[in-house]
Amino acid sequence: MKRIKIIIIFSIVAVAGSIIIVACKKSFLNQTNTFGLPPDAVASTKDNVIKAVNAIYDTYQNSDLLKKCIWYRANFGTHDFFNWGADVFWNNYQIPSTFVGLNTLWNQFYIGIARANYALPVVAKAKENGVVDAALADRLAGEAYFLRGTMYYYLAACFGGVPLELQTGSNGLAPRSSRDSVFQQVVLDMQQAETLLWSKTELPAVELGRATKGAAYAYEGAARMWLKDYEGALAAFNNQELTANYHLLPNFVDVNEYDHQNNDESLFEIQFYLKPGDPQDWGGSWQPPGGELGWIDSFSWPNEITQQGYDYGNPALWNSYQQGDKRKLLTIVGPGDELRSPGIIAKWGGVKGYPPVVAGFASGNQTYTADDGTIINTVGTLTRPWYGDDKGRTGYVCAKKWRDPNLTGNYNGPDGKGHIFGDQNQILMRYAEVILSRAECKVRTNDIPGAMADLKLVRDRAWGGTAPAVMQDSADYKGNPGQPITDPLQMVLSEYRHELSGEYSTFFDLCRAGTDVAVEFINRVNGAVQGSYNPVPNPAPGPTHDGLKHGLYNTAITPNWTLLPIPQSARAANPNLTQNDGY
């Protein structure tokens, strides 16, 4: 028995001893993360270095960011378009600091900026170690600078001064820099990018959508204009990378067409993508962020076609287009107007081909019946404008965002599937804007003939030949005939409005010309009234002049409201952020 006892006890001790060996081995507590990539692995292959730069672009691929903040601001800020739904406070400039789109704008851009800040040393290390060749490394670094610069550009345009984060490892507590120093940083980033990026001519077609030297010059010029450095801006806009490599498309209609994505006029275009087999309904890859599809376009269509109609146009904009300006119905359509998009006409024959129109007409629904009793092919009729189901919209719709023939909005297409989410790219900067900006610079530097020549380039294309020599709106917001516009700066502002409305620039370009200039222009063209916060009837004669309120707002903008409030959540996380005046 005693022997057994010794054997057993010895065994227990031996077993206990073995665990000491297991547990005390250093490696026992050194486990390896098998999810994600360690930083060293990123710089060690060419593929990963490219991916690290691709990720910066990806922050832009976000419907909330593009539509619910940049587009809203660019178009609701000017009153050219209005919101319907839960964000109606944009219509009277009562934007709360808790608005979710502001968070997205702030957060997404700073995440993008950080991705650029992290990518730069990765690219540098990969270049140093020969993992990527110098030309590619330079292009990638240039893209990082470019993207960071554009993000600061929009942040400063929206919020004024914001904190500058240019390194990795920030504690995120920096206070706001001045607006000028942010735009100066944009200039610096673009200058770096100009030396590093490739020319558009060097970029293979499969890489279209990447930043180019030309795009960097365009944003450098724009940033310099915010800094009132019009000479410097002019130099950037006149750079050959821009003037030789980008062109106005001959036909304005093509600029925003679905089958003309990444066209010759486009400088910086956010890319979307429909993967083969990916549904465009709620089961598809639309969720932000990372969603390759966006709800951006069908969001704007009339409620009668999509059940959406979350934004709609101002009849004052529709009225203002000068006689013969082909941009009008390619920007805003109203009662009695047919769609002009060749892609939509080819696919659907116009409004008349959309599923709810076909079904509605068949069931005798007057909404889908033209005034002559045939199936409707216009965006509402002159006698029955499309005000939406609550009669809360003006009857006018953004035609620039109605180009993707694959979409059916909140209805099933002929394939029995919903097509709500689309893959149409979103153009943030195109050559026409550069030419108009250049015109403003020429005005500012007293080269009026030069400015007029630039305006003529854009206007001639708009008329599809030769534009009238005298510039004037057809009618003002009240329907009174427009007067000739003779002041050179006002001519440029009017062209910003008529060329770029419904895209991502107008409000910013107006504010860039000066807060007072923007406030005066917006309030004047819309007949805006201080303290008028509720909808008013359309004062202009026409099909929607029925004395009733249909979502038309005439709230006057104030200088304070040209800046957005710093999001409450950003201020909660960084107590050093001050709020803009008026919020």
Next chain:
Amino acid sequence: MKKTRFIKNHVINKASLMLLLLLSLSSQLFAQNKTVIGKVVANENDSALAGVSIRVKGTNTGTFTKNDGSFSISAPENGVLLISGVGYVNQEVSVKGTTSVTVRLVSDVQNLQQVVVIGYGTQKRKDVTGSISSVTAAQIEKIPVTTLDQALQGRAAGVQIVNNDASPGGNVSVLIRGIGSIAPGGNQPLYVVDGYPTTGGINNINPNDIATIDVLKDASATAIYGIRAANGVVIITTKKGLKNKMQVSLDVYDAIQTEPKKYDLLNAQQFAALSNEVEASDSTGTYHGLPIWHTPEALHTVDWQDAVYRRGLTQNYSIGIRGGGDKVQTAMSFGYYDQKGIVIGSFFKRYSLNLNLDYQATSWLKSSTSVKYSYQDANNPLGTGPGLFQLAINPPTLDSGSRLTYQIKDANGNYGFYNPLNPNVNKFNNPVYSVETNQYQNVTNYVLATSSLEATLYDGLRIKTNFGANVNNFSSFYLQPEDTRAAQQYPGSVTTPANYHQTINRTFEWLWENTISYDHTFGLHTINFVGGISAQKNTWTGMGGGGIPSSNLTRDLSNVTNLVLDPNIPGTNTGNGQNVYTLASQFARLTYQFADKYMITGTLRRDGSSKFDTGHKYGTFPSAAVAWRIKNESFLKAVSWLYDLKIRGGYGEVGNESPIGLFQYQALYVGNRPSNVNGGINNDNMGYPFNKIYQNGVGPGQPANPALKWETDKQTDIGIDAAFLNGALTFTADWFNRDSKDFLLQLTAPAQTGFLTLTRNVGSMNNKGVELSANYRGGSGKDFQYGIGVTWTTIKNKLTSITSGTDFVQNLGGLILNGFQGWDDFTRSYVGRPVGEFYGYQAIGIYQSQKQIDDLNANAPEGIYRPGTVALPGDRYFADLNGDHKVDDEDRTHIGNPQPKFFGGLNLDANYRAWDINLYFYGSYGSKILNYVESNLESFAKRGSEGADNVSVEYYQNHWTPTNPSNRYARALPNGGDNSSLNNVPSSVWIEDGSFLKLKNLSIGYTVPANLLSRFSITRLRVYVSSQNLFTITKYSGLDPEIGMQGGSATQNGVDNGTYPSSRYFTFGLNVTF
């Protein structure tokens, strides 16, 4: 039947008992001795008690009971027997006029001789130097509970148990000595189940198997568990076999659960009337209700609450056999628990098997094995929170939706739906349809096994090796068929696509511990030592994904289209793949006692964890405690009213690493995913299509943080244990001061860092508190016994520092309160203030006139008193707290503390002959509730998107109109108005007193007399009826004031967002022992 039972037939009150004692004393001198035979049994289950001391009062004559509980003693004719057994209240029994007695001893939870499990060993309660609360099987048996932590509620002072919601399966938050961590799930105690430390899976254990639960509260007691001990340690010991005794027990109950309290909501006619009123007063002219709402009398009401709530049913069966000989003892049990919840589709089902095997191979060699297996299937498709409160705000009519029916579900099986085209209603769904047509499964297979071998090398010197394994396999699927109903009727309107989702994950963990212990008494000195090493390794493997199934029958991921893998497996922060986590530890504890008067304990544990980087892997956690048993000092020995008195003091440092995931110290790039993988911002796919050709992307997911280290809790405890009336009355009080330093948190980060959250050591916190518990066991002879138990706790919690750059922490933990109005910022924990305080505007009332608004605007710097909205009469008026003549973000303030000022339980037990009764109250005082549901019930406009919400009758009748100038209820606003009016932002309006007193349990039992049962070989048969949650006394206007921490986060505590409500249970049960 020779062993007759002696049941006294009359109640003896105290006076007559005294008289009897006097008589017996006086008569003793003259009496002749006689032989008295008897038996001692445990009152609660009639089991024989061996080793109980029997002494004739006033003499030195004494004996002990044998294994079958019997004894024989010579006593005077009028003698009195003093009966005392370990763990039982002493009893005196007169033997006048009888020679045969049966004594039923009442168990005493706080008895000084009771054995307390202290981690790697046991101690008698009288020798304990730390703060430990214990709960026994007898107490657990009283209340039918699903999980054992529910059984702890109110039973242990200093332990706050809150049923976060009443869904089947129990979602319980356990807080031992306050909030030490802000992190979601960061306050969970360590559970040690039959020696196996684990942090989860507690609801896999059948409460019927529990013998005792010991809660180690202070750091001197918990330090032996080192880095996992900061939130206290709950030690669970399951029932073991008894020597030379066989017992078969059957515990059965069925419980009916009533439908819960419901909100008083508008019917279709009232709703339509409100809609018409809003339409008439809409200043934007854009609100138009559904056309049919203009004729309210034509509408049909649907009652969503009636449709979704139902009567619940719970069945519980547990059968066990326990027994053994001298060498082998076993306990085996099988349990079946099946709860059908009060919300449609919700259920919790568990099969459990438990086997304990103890084998004393030789006098010096012993092995113990414990195996627990459970199978669990549970589901709660409408969840708790948003899914349920949606019921209240769904419009109360389905008219103009489906042409087949206006009902939720008609007799032909048609489900109604809302009009898919009208924006007032098209965002609403019929939850009954989804619950009844979707298929769900959430199955867990759980095994926890430990086996130890212990050898005694020398007298008192033992070595032990203990190996354990814990396997948890989880598998779930969710199949939602395609819904074409609306599309068929409204051509072209969107079809809800089918969806199939499947997740499987598996955890395998092993534990290996080796200890050496030495216990020795020499003279007046006693030494107990235990030292050991431990290693634990956890391997988690998981995979999940979903897509569109090829048919409504196919549950095959390889057959789905658009397969999307989960970026994070639900319930984890980990992707598809494998993670390994390891712990290695060394520990020792030395206890020294002198003369049963002075006790000192020192503990040291060194823990290493793979969660931290080299240099921070190891933490060392020391503790020490002293106790002085004053009662044994000569100056108190003779004080007869004081049965025992001990004071304790201890200090210790313990750790917490649970709040963070693995590898948070490493920089990491994430992404690299195919184009159709969606997810949170940090799990963005990061790729981008250039000219419609997708290219992958990777981006920084988290920055390096090599300095990341464990949290340290420094805790001081001073306690007193006293007993009076021969131990019938016990009293324990503790004061503690707990400093939690460097607490770990994945904290919201400024976006300028490039990350939305960062894992850091964020700050420090303090909890100070007092805990009291008292128990009294009394009675008159064997017919009537009663007990009163009270626990009372007060804790003051304060955040003492934050290192993240702000002086507060916002709510975090994932609770989403829908809305654009700042409902993402509803609590702020400021330095110097309690954690989780509600934060918002101070509401003054309602604007009564335009002049009132104009006057405020006239004084405001920008001409608007409340920027961000255009106020009109009927809107809510908030206070300008900083005096800048406008109300903005800066005017928000602390509007209520969700932590109670004190909480506690009151337990009343009594037995009279065969009858027993238990009343158990639980109460909490001084906590505040943020009634988010109420803010929705006062809002006609759907929050966060478009639509018309139902509201409460109270709001409908009282809301502001020009003719009804309410100063409490704002005007009713249409679609979108809720977002632009800012009436319903987080504010003091939604804060309510959350104090309550609940009768948690009332049970009445009857034990069938043994003589009626003996022919069936039944030793004991008790039948009982009980009711849980019979009544609640509270001022709270919502459904249930017992609201815990959502998602286990202290920063989202006390928020009523429509949690799964509790309701009354009526239970019938029986306990049978063979």
